Amino acid sequence: xxxxxxxQAPDTSRGPDPxxxxxxxxxxxxxxxxxxxxxxxxxxxxxxxxLHPATQTVTVPADAPxxxxxxxxxxxxxxxxxxxxxxxxxxxxxxxxLEPKRVFKGERSQRIELQLPSATPAPALRLxxxxxxxxxLLAIATDGTLSGCGLTGEESGSLESLYSQAFG
Numbered sequence: 001x002x003x004x005x006x007x008q009a010p011d012t013s014r015g016p017d018p019x020x021x022x023x024x025x026x027x028x029x030x031x032x033x034x035x036x037x038x039x040x041x042x043x044x045x046x047x048x049x050x051l052h053p054a055t056q057t058v059t060v061p062a063d064a065p066x067x068x069x070x071x072x073x074x075x076x077x078x079x080x081x082x083x084x085x086x087x088x089x090x091x092x093x094x095x096x097x098l099e100p101k102r103v104f105k106g107e108r109s110q111r112i113e114l115q116l117p118s119a120t121p122a123p124a125l126r127l128x129x130x131x132x133x134x135x136x137l138l139a140i141a142t143d144g145t146l147s148g149c150g151l152t153g154e155e156s157g158s159l160e161s162l163y164s165q166a167f168g
């Protein structure tokens with residue numbers, strides 16, 4: 001005689017076992033999306049080197065303007081492309097390197113390199129002789145040349161006053 005035990009029906013009172021794979025997936029997907037967003041933000045973020053170009057090259061003219069020098073006034077200064085206060089960090093041959101301290105007008109760069117002409121600039125330009133460690137107020141025209149005629153010079157009370165009138 002065989003005794004077959006009656007088949008027992010599965011216990012359905014607890015409900016089906018949860019699928020843990022879905023729970024893990026539900027936790028991983030948002031973490032991956034958030035990580036991708038953060039990486040995108042960091043990669044697209046402007047870096048300081050993009051905000052401030054490393055070097056601004058400025059040429060120093062050898063000759064006075066054909067029209068001559070007008071009066072150095074606030075209107076003439078305000079019409080310049082850039083105006084900065086900078087300190088000479090080195091003078092080497094025909095290159096003067098300056099570190100900007102304050103920008104009155106224009107973009108801030110990390111360094112300014114003045115390219116001096118091979119001949120001494122015309123006295124009519126009234127440009128300073130750049131010396132290491134000295135601070136200068138520089139006016140730079142739209143064509144990238146240093147503006148003379150009293151708009152650029154070694155830091156002084158009268159030149160600072162002119163820059164204050166032009167730029168507030």
